[in-house]
Amino acid sequence: MDTASIPPFPDDIPTHPLLVVDYERVKVGDPEEIELLWTAATKLGFWYLKNHGVDEEASGMFDMAAETMALPMEEKMKYEQGDDGMSFGYKAAGANAVDASGMKDTAQFINIAKDDAVAWPAQARRAYPSTVNARMDSTIVPFIEKSLAVNNTLLEVFNDRLGLPKGTLLQKHLREEYSGSESRCTFSPPIMERQVIGAHTDFGSLSFLHNRLGGLQVFVPGAETWQYVKPIPGHAFCNLGDAMAIFSGGILRSNLHRVVNPPGAQGALYRFSLVYFTRPGNSVVLRALTEESPMIAQAVANAPDPTKYNTGVTSYDWFTRRIKNQRIKNRKGPETWMASRGTEHTELTKVETS
Ligand SMILES: O=C(O)CCC(=O)C(=O)O
Numbered sequence: 001m002d003t004a005s006i007p008p009f010p011d012d013i014p015t016h017p018l019l020v021v022d023y024e025r026v027k028v029g030d031p032e033e034i035e036l037l038w039t040a041a042t043k044l045g046f047w048y049l050k051n052h053g054v055d056e057e058a059s060g061m062f063d064m065a066a067e068t069m070a071l072p073m074e075e076k077m078k079y080e081q082g083d084d085g086m087s088f089g090y091k092a093a094g095a096n097a098v099d100a101s102g103m104k105d106t107a108q109f110i111n112i113a114k115d116d117a118v119a120w121p122a123q124a125r126r127a128y129p130s131t132v133n134a135r136m137d138s139t140i141v142p143f144i145e146k147s148l149a150v151n152n153t154l155l156e157v158f159n160d161r162l163g164l165p166k167g168t169l170l171q172k173h174l175r176e177e178y179s180g181s182e183s184r185c186t187f188s189p190p191i192m193e194r195q196v197i198g199a200h201t202d203f204g205s206l207s208f209l210h211n212r213l214g215g216l217q218v219f220v221p222g223a224e225t226w227q228y229v230k231p232i233p234g235h236a237f238c239n240l241g242d243a244m245a246i247f248s249g250g251i252l253r254s255n256l257h258r259v260v261n262p263p264g265a266q267g268a269l270y271r272f273s274l275v276y277f278t279r280p281g282n283s284v285v286l287r288a289l290t291e292e293s294p295m296i297a298q299a300v301a302n303a304p305d306p307t308k309y310n311t312g313v314t315s316y317d318w319f320t321r322r323i324k325n326q327r328i329k330n331r332k333g334p335e336t337w338m339a340s341r342g343t344e345h346t347e348l349t350k351v352e353t354s
Pocket residue numbers: 184186197202209211215216257258259273274275
């Protein structure tokens with residue numbers, strides 16, 4: 001998409017402001033910037049990240065997404081992710097529910113496993129359309145490698161601020177271990193009446209999101225309504241997912257968000273978005289790291305429901321359950337949607353059908 005021709009995000013609709021974190025300053029250990037990141041991560045779990053250095057690779061990924069979405073449907077469906085709870089590959093629009101009533105989503109996805117980028121040119125997890133293979137070397141591997149580096153830097157900051165022994169969080173996100181980590185490109189047509197992606201918290205640890213058009217909304221704790229967050233050129237969005245909320249005993253927030261048709265003049269356009277998701281290794285058990293950090297032990301001791309931080313399941317099980325129960329083909333009734341829920345399940349269930 002020609003970014004210069006994108007109509008501006010309307011200036012007359014309310015948006016939720018996010019803190020702007022400078023990646024370069026975080027990387028060199030600037031204490032003020034780290035404090036800002038910590039505030040963003042503990043209050044809302046969403047922030048802008050500038051100076052991340054991944055814009056060029058992101059731009060290539062948008063091109064790859066356009067090339068892939070333009071393939072004949074029959075070709076794309078050869079790489080469909082299926083109904084067993086795996087998310088790598090292609091997802092057709094309408095394959096997922098967006099709410100308890102079983103309303104269908106409007107987004108197509110092309111998701112590429114971190115494990116396939118690392119193993120390339122060998123295949124680790126699955127095969128992809130020719131448009132993906134053609135850009136593995138030039139675009140996808142560089143995008144995933146850079147995104148991994150950014151997310152790992154942020155994970156190390158959280159590790160230290162949570163009082164965890166050095167390397168504890170990185171150990172749970174080993175490059176060599178298979179995981180649900182992946183890049184995702186989404187593509188959705190201008191449809192006002194339906195949600196693009198239903199309300200959810202992210203399934204893994206850290207999401208690094210590049211948006212050109214609006215449509216992303218957050219449900220701010222204590223607020224009455226969904227609020228747009230505005231894309232700013234050169235700024236990515238970052239947000240934390242369920243695994244970090246659980247590891248930290250709720251100190252870090254995995255906030256609810258959803259995607260609707262972009263507002264204003266942007267609403268007439270087809271929407272692409274791009275995320276890199278860092279998720280824990282498949283074997284990692286999702287539990288609060290109370291033995292590793294007195295701060296986390298304290299947070300769990302003070303939590304209204306400490307049991308929710310001891311899930312008893314691996315990252316693989318958590319992820320598979322959530323993906324699988326979103327699939328329309330697996331739907332039996334509202335209980336299937338409920339079975340797809342993450343850490344927001346207990347506190348914010350009521351907003352999910354709104
Ligand atoms: O497209 C977006 O703006 C966000 C996508 C998202 O929340 C997701 O894929 O988890």
